[in-house]
Amino acid sequence: MRTFTPTLGGEQVEIAAPEPGRFDATAFRAAFPPSALYGLDVEGFYMDDLGQFSPDFGLRLIQFGTAAYAWVLTLDDPVQRAAAIELLSDLEVSFCSHTSMDVLSVATQLGVDITARNVDTRMLAAMAAPDDKRGGKDLKTLVTAHIGAELEAAEKVLADRFTALWLASEPSRKKPARSVIDAYGWANIPLDDPDYLTYAGLDAVACRRLANVLVPLTEAPPALLEVETWLAGEANRIQLRGMRVDQAALDALSDEARRETSEAEAIVVEISGGIPARSPKIQDWLGEHGVDWDTWEDRGGALTDTGKPSLAKNNVKLLLDYPLDEQGRAVAEQLIRFKSHQDALNKTSGLLTLVAPDGRLHPSLNTLGAVTGRMSSSGPNFQNFSKKDPRMRGLFLPEPGHVLLTADFDQVELRVVAALARETKMIDVILAGGDLHQLTVDELAESGIEITRDTAKMTNFLIVYGGGGRALHEQADIPLEDAQNIVATFRERYPAINDLSRAMGQFRDSIRTISHRRIPVTTNKQGDLRTYANINYLVQSSARDLLVDAWHRFAHEFGRGPMVWFPVHDELVLQVPEALVDQVTDEVQRCMRFDFMGVPISASAVALIDEDGTSRWMTSKRAEAIAAARSTPKDS
């Protein structure tokens, strides 16, 4: 048996790395008795876009650790592999690992589902430092900060070994990018390399120690940690299961988007003398061919965040209103064409590389992706598929025999802010089943200001986001003075909201939500505190907690956890066996119904059935329209 004795945080660590054929399974199992939590880490090949779902991915080592020692098992050895699977499968044993990487690897490569028995240290790090997007959640950085620098040093040694390996293998070739060297290194470093084995063992020990260090730093009540741990497991299960993709529809949509955008792009480049359709330079060029950008806003053109004219597909058509010359007109027409297919191009080209060999998409779900605790998604981001083109969401299908069903909260953020602020005018309207946007119309009318319901709706959301007159002016195409007047009057008419906004704005370090989640106050690029955003953090975070509460009840009170297909901020999309649709519709609505500080929160669930009678992903609005059309057939 090879053993290594590096230190971590100044304390000696014992790493056991048995050679193939000389593995003592009894000693291994005795080192990891049941009813305990062990650090888990794996080393595999470098990953491509498909990650653990790639046919090229595989594991080489698996490591288990306590705070003091680790075993590094070689998965090439059938005996060690079997011992690893046996330990992983023991329902009395729990693990802690950093990110979903190890849990997903164990599931796809060893066939063991530990999603419900894993504590994610990255989740703990996110609870402890919600705004630390970069190093603060990375394992090496965390270990260096809280335990010791030895792991980072070991990784550096390994990186140098990879470089040396590459140079030895191809001395004539020029040194490539770091990622290429790493890919080569992870795949080719000998399984008996001491640096590799030491690094691998240290990782598992570090992760185990990190769990203990991070829990108190979260300053979170045990119940909250328990829910977050459960949720992270559910997120891993969702990613493992993935969603069915309509491959023929994807190919067709991709072909169309590619054809349209490349033809449009070619014409734009040709006429403009080499400017790509998406280059900012195209605006200058258009300015020389008849567009007067000074009048863009007056004509109703939207601006980007940086105050420049936006050529997004919603307003690119405005170009045609200018006295363009022949070239300018041709370019404008092709830009409109390009923009109308740009989103489909981006999304479908990404999807083509992300559909796994099982014909499924496996997007990740980061349960604490945002500072507010909101969940985020990547690979692809499943939470920002267009709802304008129904073919986009329609690419995703339920399992055979199942129906997709979506349950959306009704105006949850406005209700939450009304409750938190104790804004009685709003609460009364909610209790009476009225319309909060119309309430704002009526309130402002009493102060002598006439606005449309659309403007009222924008104002309502604006206030919840911490915005002011200028933002309303820019978004609603209202003169600045009028917009400022609307906002000021809004604050007068809703004094409790104004008070809450000001009270939250007093916090300069961090705010605390009612579920005791700590959210740091953020700064802008100039380093100024954005205390005006605090109210939104409180509201957005509370709404997120309500969704997770509902999900938790759905899973625990009704045993429907496996039916959750994907969460989208204020909605749960479910995948339900056909026979249970009516029953689950009722159940999920019950789980999403709350009395939040005396304010009713409710949700509406609808089955997603397309015009052809099959179930596919779509917005609830579209599903309702199709259902209505079905129940009142057209006269013929």
Place this chain on the structure above:
DNA sequence: TGCCCTTGCGCG
């Protein structure tokens, strides 16, 4: 060429 930053845009 690879890397990093900014811009723009999809969703809630």
Place this chain on the structure above:
DNA sequence: AAAGCGCGCAAGGGCA
């Protein structure tokens, strides 16, 4: 007094 929130992704563009 004034202050639009949270994400992920693709492409452009500057730089080494």
